[in-house]
Amino acid sequence: MMFMRSCTKIVVVSLALLVLLGVEAATASEFNYGEALDKSLLFFEAQRSGKLPPNQRVKWRGDSGLKDGLAQGLLNFRNQVDLVGGYYDAGDHVKFGLPMAFTVTMLSWGAIEFRKEITDLDQLGQTLWAIRWGTDYFIKAHPQPNVLWGQVGDGNSDHYCWERAEDMTTPRNAYKIDESHPGSDIAGETAAALASAAIAFKPYNSSYSSLLLVHAKQLFSFADRFRGLYDETIEDAKEFYTSSGYSDELLWAAAWLYEATNDDYYLKYVVDNAVYMGGTGWSVKEFSWDNKYAGVQILLTKVLLEGRGGAYTSTLKQYHAKADYLACACLQKNDGYNVHTTPGGLLYVREWNNLQYVTSASFLLAVYSDYLSAANDKLNCPEGEVQPQEILNFAKSQADYILGENPKSMSYIVGYGAKYPVHVHHRDASIASISVLSAVVGCVQGFETWYHRTEGNPNVIYGALVGGPDQNDNFSR
DSSP states (O other), X not given: OOOGGGOEEBOSOOOHHHHHHHHTTSXXXXXXXXXXXXXXXXXXXXXXXXXXXXXXXXXXXXXXXXTTTHHHHHHOGGGOOOOOOSBOOTTSSOEEHHHHHHHHHHHHHHHHHTHHHHHHTTOHHHHHHHHHHHHHHHHHTOOBTTBEEEEESOHHHHHTOOOOGGXXXXXXXXXXXXXXXXXXXXXXXXXXXXXXXXHHHTTTOHHHHHHHHHHHHHHHHHHHHSOOOGGGTSGGGTTTSOOSOSHHHHHHHHHHHHHHHOOHHHHHHHHHTTXXXXXXXXXXXXXXXSOOHHHHHHHHHHHHHTTOOGGGHHHHHHHHHHHHHHHHHHTTOSXXXXXXXXXXXXXXXXXXXXXXXXXXXXXXXXXXXXXXXHTTOOEEETTEEEOHHHHHHHHHHHHHHHHTOXXXXXXXXXXXXXXXXXXXXXXXXXXXXXXXXXXXXXXHHIIIIIITOSSOOSSOOTTOBBOOOOTTSOOOO
């Protein structure tokens, strides 16, 4: 995919590692999925905001954002809050809560479903740390049951500056939702993140898992009782992460809370609201930080396949049918209503940052394959039945394309393979490390000296998943 000065822009969610975990058990490949997973986890370390730990592996990063939240307390003591930590968004320095929470939800889902593969690769500790760096932040951002701080930093001023996180001079204003200024989408997604993380941590840290569940339940109740779009409250987010609705996040959060608690209340919620909130009405061909319907449908199909539907079986079968729609569309077996593919075989969902949609869809296919296989079931498409292994093989083809089996013979994960993107649209990767260049690099100097460099980035941001090729498999490094 072409960008100004042949740069590539990092997508907000590096889900490639989750896909790789899902295909680890598939047929042999020339690619080292374990190495790709390790490097993908390094990407999350490069995105850290706050006080970095002693075991930080990405050494070209330093502490940053250490006063996040402080300004709110100076303006109003009642707003005093510690918002140090969390993850920066893509190649910028804003902490956008909605995509960050979705990232943590997906990391947690990967840790739950592919625990054995992660453990076998000796990556469980790093995976849980990546999750916890986000959940610790969400706990701090949720100081009261009906208050959630959803953003730190200003998107527009951030985009006018090209500087390292350690040198930040842009405003660090923080924005919250509350009873009078709701945001059901961001509160619902954060509830889903904390509930899924609670499952991931339960075997290893039951007290932390319980704490996560307390916050998840409160946030879901808040999201459901005080309804509204978060970007109508946090208007700065509208230009960057506009929400298309909040019904999917409410269903998504309830589904994860059912998985975490086995409380019938949450299963009844997704059943009672299946039609009204679109869970059994929407047939979708994408899964993303903004649209969670496909994830809801597959997660609830799992409940059905495991024989846990009980009195709700009839409605869960409707969710199952919608899950089949997505899978059939990806596999090109949906009677013409398919996801577009490039000549090289890559799913092509959207023009901008397409690989985030490819990896999220491929992850769903991988877990769906596992769910169907465990139930000795198969996928029923308009163009015939599909065995679980065929679904997994397709997910593997998408992962292999990303790693180098494509018309350009290059990896779209930075730092993996012999050929990968070297001009990455990322402030910290594109400017010399503070450990090498201690002098402050200002906003304008960053653009003049570093943004327009013809050489590759001085810091390799291992594991970053770039936007990817265009619909004809074309890409410029």
